[in-house]
Amino acid sequence: MWSNHIKYHGLMRTHQLVLRWIEDQLSGGQLAVGGRLPAERTLAEQLGVSRTSVREAIRVLEALGVVRAGVGSGPEAGTVVISDPTAALGSALRLHVATQHLPVEDVVETRVLLESWAAARALPDAPGLDLAGALLDDMDEGHAVDDFLALDVRFHLALADAAGNAVVSAMMGSLREAIQGYAGQLTANLPDWDATASRLRAEHREILAAIRKDDGGRAAELVAAHIRGYYKEAGLGPKDSDPARP
Amino acid sequence: MWSNHIKYHGLMRTHQLVLRWIEDQLSGGQLAVGGRLPAERTLAEQLGVSRTSVREAIRVLEALGVVRAGVGSGPEAGTVVISDPTAALGSALRLHVATQHLPVEDVVETRVLLESWAAARALPDAPGLDLAGALLDDMDEGHAVDDFLALDVRFHLALADAAGNAVVSAMMGSLREAIQGYAGQLTANLPDWDATASRLRAEHREILAAIRKDDGGRAAELVAAHIRGYYKEAGLGPKDSDPARP
DNA sequence: TAAAGCATGTGGTCCAACCACATCAAGTAC
DNA sequence: GTACTTGATGTGGTTGGACCACATGCTTTA
Numbered sequence: 001m002w003s004n005h006i007k008y009h010g011l012m013r014t015h016q017l018v019l020r021w022i023e024d025q026l027s028g029g030q031l032a033v034g035g036r037l038p039a040e041r042t043l044a045e046q047l048g049v050s051r052t053s054v055r056e057a058i059r060v061l062e063a064l065g066v067v068r069a070g071v072g073s074g075p076e077a078g079t080v081v082i083s084d085p086t087a088a089l090g091s092a093l094r095l096h097v098a099t100q101h102l103p104v105e106d107v108v109e110t111r112v113l114l115e116s117w118a119a120a121r122a123l124p125d126a127p128g129l130d131l132a133g134a135l136l137d138d139m140d141e142g143h144a145v146d147d148f149l150a151l152d153v154r155f156h157l158a159l160a161d162a163a164g165n166a167v168v169s170a171m172m173g174s175l176r177e178a179i180q181g182y183a184g185q186l187t188a189n190l191p192d193w194d195a196t197a198s199r200l201r202a203e204h205r206e207i208l209a210a211i212r213k214d215d216g217g218r219a220a221e222l223v224a225a226h227i228r229g230y231y232k233e234a235g236l237g238p239k240d241s242d243p244a245r246p
Numbered sequence: 247m248w249s250n251h252i253k254y255h256g257l258m259r260t261h262q263l264v265l266r267w268i269e270d271q272l273s274g275g276q277l278a279v280g281g282r283l284p285a286e287r288t289l290a291e292q293l294g295v296s297r298t299s300v301r302e303a304i305r306v307l308e309a310l311g312v313v314r315a316g317v318g319s320g321p322e323a324g325t326v327v328i329s330d331p332t333a334a335l336g337s338a339l340r341l342h343v344a345t346q347h348l349p350v351e352d353v354v355e356t357r358v359l360l361e362s363w364a365a366a367r368a369l370p371d372a373p374g375l376d377l378a379g380a381l382l383d384d385m386d387e388g389h390a391v392d393d394f395l396a397l398d399v400r401f402h403l404a405l406a407d408a409a410g411n412a413v414v415s416a417m418m419g420s421l422r423e424a425i426q427g428y429a430g431q432l433t434a435n436l437p438d439w440d441a442t443a444s445r446l447r448a449e450h451r452e453i454l455a456a457i458r459k460d461d462g463g464r465a466a467e468l469v470a471a472h473i474r475g476y477y478k479e480a481g482l483g484p485k486d487s488d489p490a491r492p
Numbered sequence: 493t494a495a496a497g498c499a500t501g502t503g504g505t506c507c508a509a510c511c512a513c514a515t516c517a518a519g520t521a522c
Numbered sequence: 523g524t525a526c527t528t529g530a531t532g533t534g535g536t537t538g539g540a541c542c543a544c545a546t547g548c549t550t551t552a
Contacts, residue, residue, distance in 0.1 A: 072514030088338035318545030
């Protein structure tokens, strides 16, 4: 005996049905970035499910950086499609680092790998480099630690963007985000922040100069040393005994 | 004895409050992989929120590969902490590829980058290589296309694991998963599957042999050519005009 | 003793109501 | 006419309660 509103989604939970529907809309082009989902109540009625299930699906998409939900009226309201892969990857990595199933050392090492590649691949006239240079000038102005680190983040992201690979950029940003809290604590261990900041600034300029001179190999080496040096100075030891392996 | 109720959370939505609580439990070690969350009703009462909000938080954690929810009684039931970063990254990448904000070419190129690195870094006596070899023997047995591809996936994952970096392994698996549907369609374009399969098997053996001989550089080159060759044969063109840039 | 049935506890789903918020249109005072 | 106030509307956010499906384990029964 079936009740009035039972559906055949046998193995699938209801919110997954909603997720599949939305993903199909995205793949098919009926929904694109900037577009808005139907209102929760409307979508629930359209799909013949409860608003609860629709909301669970939207929570998932929000966590994955695919939509943004806003209350009220107007253009900022409603559930609108965005594309922020970094947020999703960052949250996931951060939580799995919390469960200690992703060692911080591996995160740092992966960041070295991706950023070195990006530095090697970036073209001397890439648009992002101008932004990177401007950020560098900003860093000279004598900011507080937090402000400096914020600019540092943006500088590294600009470098990654210069390589022109959206996936690498997203992953880099997420790696950075995943260990941001960790890195923040590390700065407290530094013996002389001003000296460290000064060194970081100089290294930044060297990296940018190498890219501008189209010396990708040197840029990659500098980036790797820059990242490893920072975490090493702050007390993070390498995971294995052979860190110099290519 | 204090209450776990949170009386004030102005800027935060309720399910995010639950998420923060659970993440704190993970970071603090009160919750670890294999452990079970309190029952939804219990947790809702403990935190002073509705069961709905608790469920939304659990949906998010499920999407991020941090928990698994199971109905019924016994050890398989309840909400238990797991650690499956690949699932989270894979879903996120797949959806963002669907929105066309992550080009498939960038996914492939990133996979080349990560797998090349893994091949270069893998030690000749890494445990995963035995598994990779066994999978290779299996592939000779004349499987159907789908079975062959499934073994191929496992082979590449085994290679990635041999490098000993959990983050790289997770990212590689997720990249693979994100374009799995895409790659499946590509096989239909191949003029002669048997010939392709034979070539792939030979390339696999070359890669494994190079790693066994501790020739990481050659292994990396072979892997890059292996991956690029497959997608190129299936009709995926490079994104930019300078694919040979280091 | 073994099978059948019930008790318990889990997540899964739905509904109906209410709130907070943001916009816009109608009404009102000047 | 202009400027302000007010209410209507539509959005997501939250809640409590009810019921279902499922898996286990204990209790009753043949």
